[in-house]
Structure formats: C-alpha cells, structure tokens
Amino acid sequence: VTAHAPDLLQLRLVFVTGKGGVGKTTVAAALSSLAAEHGKRVLMCEVDAKGDLAALFESHTADFTPREVAPNIWSMSMDTEASLREYLKLHLRIPVVGRIGPLAKAFDFVATAAPGVREILTVGKFCWEVRERHYDLVVVDAPASGHIIGQLAAPQAINDLVKVGLIRGQTDWMLDILSDPAQTGLLAVTTPEEMPVSETLELVTRVKEETTVTMSGVVVNRVLPELFGRGEEEIFEQLRQPELVEVLSQRAGGDVTPVLEAARLATTMRRTRSTHLQRLQAGLPKGMPVLLLPYLFTRTHGMRTTRQVAQSLAEELGL
Amino acid sequence: VTTAGRRRTDGAPQTVSQLLSAKEIAIACGPGGVGKTTTAASIAAMAAAEHGGRVLVLTVDPAKRLADALGLKGIGNDEVRIADDVFKEAGVTPRGELWAAMLDTKQSWDDLIALHAPDATTRQQILDNPLYQNISGRFVQSHDYIAMERLYEIHAEGKYDLIVVDTPPTRNALDFLDAPQRMADFFSSRLLRWLIVPYRSRLVNVATKPFYQIADRILGTQFLADISEFFILFQSMYEGFVTRAEAVTRLLSDRRTTFMVVSTLEATPVREAEFFSAELTQRKLHLGAVVLNKVMPPYLRDSRSTKLAQSLLDRADELAEGLSDDPVVAGRVLAEVGESFLNFGIVARREAEQQAELRDAPDILVTVPFFDADIYDMGGLLQLGAQVWE
Numbered sequence: 223v224t225a226h227a228p229d230l231l232q233l234r235l236v237f238v239t240g241k242g243g244v245g246k247t248t249v250a251a252a253l254s255s256l257a258a259e260h261g262k263r264v265l266m267c268e269v270d271a272k273g274d275l276a277a278l279f280e281s282h283t284a285d286f287t288p289r290e291v292a293p294n295i296w297s298m299s300m301d302t303e304a305s306l307r308e309y310l311k312l313h314l315r316i317p318v319v320g321r322i323g324p325l326a327k328a329f330d331f332v333a334t335a336a337p338g339v340r341e342i343l344t345v346g347k348f349c350w351e352v353r354e355r356h357y358d359l360v361v362v363d364a365p366a367s368g369h370i371i372g373q374l375a376a377p378q379a380i381n382d383l384v385k386v387g388l389i390r391g392q393t394d395w396m397l398d399i400l401s402d403p404a405q406t407g408l409l410a411v412t413t414p415e416e417m418p419v420s421e422t423l424e425l426v427t428r429v430k431e432e433t434t435v436t437m438s439g440v441v442v443n444r445v446l447p448e449l450f451g452r453g454e455e456e457i458f459e460q461l462r463q464p465e466l467v468e469v470l471s472q473r474a475g476g477d478v479t480p481v482l483e484a485a486r487l488a489t490t491m492r493r494t495r496s497t498h499l500q501r502l503q504a505g506l507p508k509g510m511p512v513l514l515l516p517y518l519f520t521r522t523h524g525m526r527t528t529r530q531v532a533q534s535l536a537e538e539l540g541l
Numbered sequence: 542v543t544t545a546g547r548r549r550t551d552g553a554p555q556t557v558s559q560l561l562s563a564k565e566i567a568i569a570c571g572p573g574g575v576g577k578t579t580t581a582a583s584i585a586a587m588a589a590a591e592h593g594g595r596v597l598v599l600t601v602d603p604a605k606r607l608a609d610a611l612g613l614k615g616i617g618n619d620e621v622r623i624a625d626d627v628f629k630e631a632g633v634t635p636r637g638e639l640w641a642a643m644l645d646t647k648q649s650w651d652d653l654i655a656l657h658a659p660d661a662t663t664r665q666q667i668l669d670n671p672l673y674q675n676i677s678g679r680f681v682q683s684h685d686y687i688a689m690e691r692l693y694e695i696h697a698e699g700k701y702d703l704i705v706v707d708t709p710p711t712r713n714a715l716d717f718l719d720a721p722q723r724m725a726d727f728f729s730s731r732l733l734r735w736l737i738v739p740y741r742s743r744l745v746n747v748a749t750k751p752f753y754q755i756a757d758r759i760l761g762t763q764f765l766a767d768i769s770e771f772f773i774l775f776q777s778m779y780e781g782f783v784t785r786a787e788a789v790t791r792l793l794s795d796r797r798t799t800f801m802v803v804s805t806l807e808a809t810p811v812r813e814a815e816f817f818s819a820e821l822t823q824r825k826l827h828l829g830a831v832v833l834n835k836v837m838p839p840y841l842r843d844s845r846s847t848k849l850a851q852s853l854l855d856r857a858d859e860l861a862e863g864l865s866d867d868p869v870v871a872g873r874v875l876a877e878v879g880e881s882f883l884n885f886g887i888v889a890r891r892e893a894e895q896q897a898e899l900r901d902a903p904d905i906l907v908t909v910p911f912f913d914a915d916i917y918d919m920g921g922l923l924q925l926g927a928q929v930w931e
Contacts, residue, residue, distance in 0.1 A: 242575075243572060243574030243805065243807060420605070454873065454874050458874050458878070460865060470860060474849050474852045475849070475852070476845055476846075477849075478853065480882075481879065484850075487885075491911070
C-alpha cells in the first residue's frame with residue numbers, strides 16, 4: 223500500500239474498468255459504498271446497462287434519472303439518447319418532448335457517422351455532474367478495458383476533428399476535468415490470472431499514451447489466501463503418503479483422499495496466481511498503488527458481497 | 542421447447558466432435574474473460590488432430606500466449622500454418638492441418654475499401670479521410686462488423702474445412718450479430734441522403750432545415766462537411782457494401798454455421814450466457830453447444846467428503862497424533878486442509894446452482910474443470926480440447 227491510495231476518496235470522478243468477469247462492477251459498488259460511509263454523496267453510474275450495479279445494493283435496474291439506492295448513494299444507468307436530450311435542453315435550450323422517434327434516428331445516424339459522439343455524450347455527462355457539483359464523487363462502472371480508451375480519448379479526438387461549433391467549446395472544459403489528477407482517476411480491476419494481468423499492463427500503457435487521464439491504481443481481485451504457513455507444506459506432502467492417508471482415513475471414518483486433493487488444488491492455484499501477481503507488480507510503473515482484495519468464499523452476490531469487498535478495500539486503503 | 546423435445550435421439554450430435562464434423566464454421570461467443578480465445582484454439586487443434594482436413598482458428602484477440610502455444614512468433618492478418626512438429630512435441634500426429642490468423646481491424650478495413658472502391662483515386666481519398674481513419678482504427682462497432690466480414694471472405698475462398706472463430710469482446714454480446722445488418726441499414730439510410738444532399742446541391746428544403754440548424758450548432762459546419770464528403774465517397778461503394786453485408790448475415794444463419802456459447806459459472810457471465818443463448822435461439826441461429834470453463838471439480842460438493850473435511854477441522858490434533866514428527870504443525874495442517882475444502886465447497890455448490898439455472902441449454906453442454914496450471918503449449922491446448930471434445 224502506498225501513500226497515494228487514500229487519495230482515491232478525494233477524487234471527484236473515478237472510472238472503474240477491467241476485463242470482463244474480473245469483478246469490476248463489484249469494486250465500483252464497494253468503492254461507492256466506502257465513499258458514502260465517509261460522508262460523500264456518491265453518484266454511481268453503469269455504462270453497459272446490465273443492471274448489475276444497482277443489484278449489488280439490492281435495488282432494481284437503474285435508469286438515466288439517478289435514484290437513491292442506499293444512504294448517500296445514487297445509482298443511474300447511462301443512456302446516450304437521454305444524455306443527448308438533456309444536453310440539448312440544458313445547453314441549447316431545445317426542449318425535446320414527444321418527438322423522440324425522429325430524434326433517436328437522427329442521433330443514431332450522427333453517432334454512427336461521427337465516431338466519438340456517443341462516447342462524448344457519456345463522458346460529457348459525468349464531467350458535467352462533476353462541474354455542477356451535484357455529488358461529491360462520481361463512480362463510473364466503465365466499459366471493459368478495450369473500450370474505455372475510446373471513451374476517455376473521445377474529447378481529445380473530437381477536439382482534433384471538430385474545429386468550431388458548440389461541441390468544440392464543450393470539449394475544452396471536459397478535458398480540463400479529465401486531465402486533472404486531483405479530480406479524475408482511473409482504477410483498473412484485474413484478477414491474478416494470465417490474461418487479465420496482461421490486459422491490465424497493456425491498459426496502463428495505453429492510458430498513458432492515448433488519454434489524458436491519470437491511473438489511480440490497480441485493484442487485484444480474488445487473491446487466494448495462503449493455505450499453508452512456513453514449513454507446513456512439507457508436512458502436508460508427508461501426510462499425502464499412501465500409508466498415512468490410510469491411517470488418517472481410518473481415524474476420520476472415511477476416505478480423506480478428495481479432501482487432501484482439494485488442498486493440493488488450492489495450493490497450486492494459489493502458486494500459479496502469485497506468479498501473475500508478481501508479473502503485474504513488476505510490470506507496473508513505480509509508485510502505482512496496487513490494492514489486493516481476497517477471494518470471497520461466499521454463497522451469493524448482492525449487498526453482502528458489496529459490504530465485504532468495501533471492508534477489504536478500506537483495509538487496503540488504510541481507512 | 543420442452544426438455545423432452547430437446548433430448549432427441551434422431552442422430553442429433555451429442556458431442557462437440559460430432560457437432561463439428563458436420564459444420565464449416567464454429568463461432569465461439571459469450572461474455573468476456575471466460576477463455577473464449579483459448580477454447581476456440583483448443584477446439585480447432587482437436588479438429589485438426591482428430592478429424593483431419595484444413596482447420597483455421599481465426600482470433601480477434603492479440604494473445605501473445607496463444608501465439609506461443611501454437612509455436613508462432615506472432616499471429617497476423619494472414620493465415621499461417623502451425624507446424625506438425627508443434628503437435629508432435631505434444632505427442633500427437635495430426636490427421637489434418639491447423640492454421641491460424643488474427644484479425645487486424647485496420648488492415649481488414651483497408652482491404653475491404655480496396656475491394657469495393659470503383660477506382661484508385663476514390664480508394665486513396667477514403668484511406669486519407671480523417672473520419673475513415675477514426676472509424677477503421679478506433680470506432681468500436683467497426684470491429685464487430687469487420688470480424689464477421691473477414692470470416693465471410695475466408696469462408697468464401699473455400700480453403701478450409703472448418704473455421705473456428707472467437708468473437709470480439711463486445712459491449713453488448715449481440716453487437717456482432719447485428720453488425721452486418723446495421724452496416725447495410727446505415728448505408729441505405731434516408732438520413733444519409735439527407736445529410737449528403739445539401740452539401741452537393743446547397744438546396745435545403747423546409748423539412749430538413751431545422752435538422753441542419755441543430756446539427757450545425759452542435760457539430761460545426763466544417764465537421765458536417767467532412768462527414769458528408771466521407772459519405773459521398775462511400776456512396777460509390779454502396780451497392781458492394783450492402784450486398785456484402787447481406788451475404789455476411791446469410792452466412793451466420795447458414796446450416797453450416799454453429800454457435801458455441803462459452804462461459805464460466807460465475808453469476809454475471811452465466812446471466813450473460815443465458816441471455817445470449819436465448820437471443821441466438823430467437824434469431825433462429827444454430828446454438829450448437831454450451832462450454833462451461835474453469836468449473837470447480839464435483840468432488841468438492843460430495844457430502845461424505847464435506848463431513849470428513851469438517852472432522853479434519855474439528856478434530857485436527859486428535860487425528861494428527863503420531864502421523865508426523867511435529868504433531869502441532871501436522872494438526873494445524875489438517876485443520877487448514879479441512880477448512881480449505883469447506884471454503885471451496887461453497888464455491889463449487891454456488892457454481893452447481895448456477896449451472897442448474899442454465900435452462901435453455903442445448904443438447905451439448907460441456908464442463909471443463911479448473912486447470913491448475915496455465916495453458917502455454919500445444920499439449921495444454923489439446924488437454925483442454927479433449928475435455929470439450931467428447
């Protein structure tokens with residue numbers, strides 16, 4: 223744990239990303255929960271609307287209008303069309319009521335034709351919430367690693383493509399917020415497995431090269447506990463000798479081979495994973511905070527998981 | 542479809558091996574991070590080894606490890622053959638040939654433009670257009686389309702008996718299915734003509750004027766002009782694109798194509814896999830198999846072993862007596878072993894519950910156990926493949 227880590231809760235906008243299936247949504251929920259516990263008003267937003275984020279607070283699927291799902295936590299789901307409508311109303315004073323059909327079509331067209339439009343309406347909404355100070359912290363359950371770059375780079379890309387017009391004016395202040403390490407950060411979630419680690423290392427490089435956003439750290443999720451302490455593994459190997467297994471089975475009242483086999487599987491899994499963890503730590507830039515979250519041997523998902531992960535996160539952040 | 546209806550006995554394939562012996566294209570799809578690429582490669586390796594013929598694995602993932610496992614320095618847009626020696630090192634003499642290629646989005650787009658462009662000047666103008674460079678390089682949805690387009694192109698060349706392809710990690714798992722249709726709709730859109738016309742004739746009619754006023758205010762006139770220039774260039778290729786996109790769509794629903802949904806038994810991937818399976822069925826696409834990766838071994842759920850694990854934890858010191866020179870450590874080890882079993886047992890039961898919920902599973906549902914080591918060579922690929930195969 224480095225000294226930078228607690229700064230995470232001082233940020234105004236945190237993007238949480240990671241390869242699919244590593245627990246990025248859970249970490250976003252846990253971070254929101256932790257920030258709320260520390261008195262922050264938190265807006266958490268899901269970009270790939272699957273309804274998982276709100277579900278981690280035992281709430282129904284969120285929509286574009288934020289809803290309080292827990293004390294001090296509001297949940298919303300990104301909808302670029304709704305974002306466009308809000309944008310038109312707020313900035314151009316064009317109220318779009320009713321005629322949503324043609325607008326949606328036109329929007330879909332422009333968004334497909336002009337790369338970055340969809341992305342900028344997403345990122346723009348977050349930046350706007352930060353600028354207006356409606357919340358203390360905006361936590362984004364961002365798209366998987368591959369897509370986050372496009373989203374974070376969109377304001378710059380639009381800035382390069384569009385020379386005049388309203389959008390051009392808008393991207394300037396967005397870039398100010400996104401580029402400020404005191405306000406905006408990116409948290410990459412991974413597991414200590416081969417592909418997620420490789421992708422995370424690649425992501426860190428690309429974030430630096432292609433965007434103006436600062437990495438806040440890497441969260442390593444599902445770290446397996448060390449099964450045996452010093453000298454214990456040797457004893458374990460001795461106990462696995464056939465004649466001892468037989469004695470043990472007789473005493474315990476049944477064949478203990480599967481139980482011992484499970485422990486062997488657990489130790490090899492742990493060993494494979496720790497090499498990937500080491501590879502991650504060796505590949506990250508010096509000083510990048512790495513937060514380790516334990517593998518959860520729990521029954522379900524939901525609020526219970528969110529609480530447990532938030533607890534571990536707090537410990538890692540020294541809170 | 543009822544369960545009874547699905548369990549046919551009329552010779553429907555019961556294994557992945559049987560399934561693929563009658564197919565030309567197998568598309569591995571499903572949520573991200575579940576081992577799609579590796580699964581696709583291992584299936585292709587098995588097909589080359591067991592069925593023979595020419596088998597291609599077309600990947601969208603620039604996985605260095607996969608290249609290593611296949612004995613390649615790297616995988617590029619062009620197909621390369623995997624040396625027989627790579628199989629022989631794994632103790633296998635393949636009956637057929639295994640080939641591999643990786644999708645290079647930018648290169649594939651450029652090739653496509655070259656194919657459809659009416660002349661060299663138009664081609665160059667498109668390649669130089671900043672919007673085109675953005676679309677082909679960065680634009681997320683363009684990956685979905687080009688992956689299917691490239692699959693079509695390779696299949697049409699008729700060089701392979703079987704093509705196994707893994708799908709791009711889409712934001713929405715279905716994007717790549719819709720991509721060809723969307724591309725066709727896009728180029729035949731009336732809005733496209735709306736947008737292009739005024740910059741050609743400078744004649745804006747009353748109906749479309751408000752649209753331009755808004756668009757101008759938001760995007761700026763120059764950008765709109767850039768867009769329309771791009772589409773005027775693209776219009777010359779309209780016919781070719783639409784025809785091609787339709788052909789790609791047809792190929793996906795062809796009898797010779799099958800989809801294999803890959804997932805793990807974590808809650809989120811399972812939900813996505815379920816959604817995906819339902820969508821495939823609804824679109825009348827052939828869902829051939831569901832492959833569940835990294836599944837905890839079933840012995841972890843055994844109630845007898847669970848009881849024994851509990852005994853090890855509760856009576857550790859008593860059970861350890863005389864088993865080792867250091868009875869204190871031995872007792873601690875037994876307690877840890879027991880506890881570890883119980884912990885992983887919870888995970889295994891959680892997974893079993895998830896699997897039971899996969900209601901719309903096809904005839905072929907394969908579970909692949911958790912491998913304790915990573916797959917880094919052909920031996921590993923074939924070991925994984927063998928689990929999926931029969």
